[in-house]
Amino acid sequence: MAEKAVFYHAGCTVxxxxxxxxxxxxxxxxYDVEVxxxxxxxxxxxxxxxxxVQSVPAIVxxxxxxxxxxxxxxxxxx
Amino acid sequence: MAEKAVFYHAGCTVxxxxxxxxxxxxxxxxYDVEVxxxxxxxxxxxxxxxxxVQSVPAIVxxxxxxxxxxxxxxxxxx
Numbered sequence: 001m002a003e004k005a006v007f008y009h010a011g012c013t014v015x016x017x018x019x020x021x022x023x024x025x026x027x028x029x030x031y032d033v034e035v036x037x038x039x040x041x042x043x044x045x046x047x048x049x050x051x052x053v054q055s056v057p058a059i060v061x062x063x064x065x066x067x068x069x070x071x072x073x074x075x076x077x078x
Numbered sequence: 079m080a081e082k083a084v085f086y087h088a089g090c091t092v093x094x095x096x097x098x099x100x101x102x103x104x105x106x107x108x109y110d111v112e113v114x115x116x117x118x119x120x121x122x123x124x125x126x127x128x129x130x131v132q133s134v135p136a137i138v139x140x141x142x143x144x145x146x147x148x149x150x151x152x153x154x155x156x
Contacts, residue, residue, distance in 0.1 A: 005103075021139055025083075027105040061099055068144050 002032040005061040008048050010039045014071035018057040022068065031061060038077050049074060080110040083139040086126050088117045092149035096135040100146065109139060116155050127152060 007023055009015035023033050036044055038056060048058075052065040055073045059066050085101055087093035101111050114122055116134060126136075130143040133151045137144050 017142065018144065021142065021144065025104050025108045025139065027103055030103045061103070064095065064099065066096065066099065066146050068146050 002029060003062065005031040005033045005059055006051070007033055007035045007057065007059045008038055008044075008053055009035070009057045010072050010077055011037055012056070012071035014069050015057040018068050018071075022059065033059075038074070042077065045074065045077060080107055081140065083109040083111045083137055084129070085111055085113045085135065085137045086116055086122075086131055087113070087135045088150050088155055089115055090134070090149035092147050093135040096146050096149075100137065111137075116152070120155065123152065123155060 005026075007019060009019055019035060023035065026033060036048070038045055038048060051060045053060065053067075053074060055067055056071050056077075057068050059068065083104075085097060087097055097113060101113060104111060114126070116123055116126060129138045131138065131145075131152060133145055134149050134155075135146050137146065
């Protein structure tokens with residue numbers, strides 16, 4: 001069964017490009033990726049922070065956070 | 079046919095973790111990923127720099143560079 005991963009973004013250009021590239025390239029048999037737009041769902045900011053996300057775009061996989069390039073700091077989304 | 083991607087690293091802990099996570103999660107039908115250890119093949123540093131790589135780990139896909147977390151700056155590998 002595919003493991004769950006969460007891709008956090010905020011609709012920025014860097015975010016959208018990264019989402020298309022990475023989420024599109026991932027093996028659906030390995031990861032089931034949920035995409036969360038923190039600008040539209042700010043109620044999930046606390047969850048992202050708790051997972052260790054400091055900036056977007058970022059993906060949480062297997063309990064680890066991977067910050068990919070840099071679009072915006074989480075503090076800018078509050 | 080799968081597009082070529084190049085994952086550059088330098089054997090650091092952050093690099094190895096990222097390689098296992100990302101390269102292992104990618105759909106082989108979408109990307110054929112070459113893994114390059116810049117510490118062992120410093121002759122490829124110029125190629126990485128020309129592609130826009132500033133630090134490792136990084137992956138070049140479709141002509142764009144994605145820096146994932148931060149292990150070491152390229153300048154530290156010369």
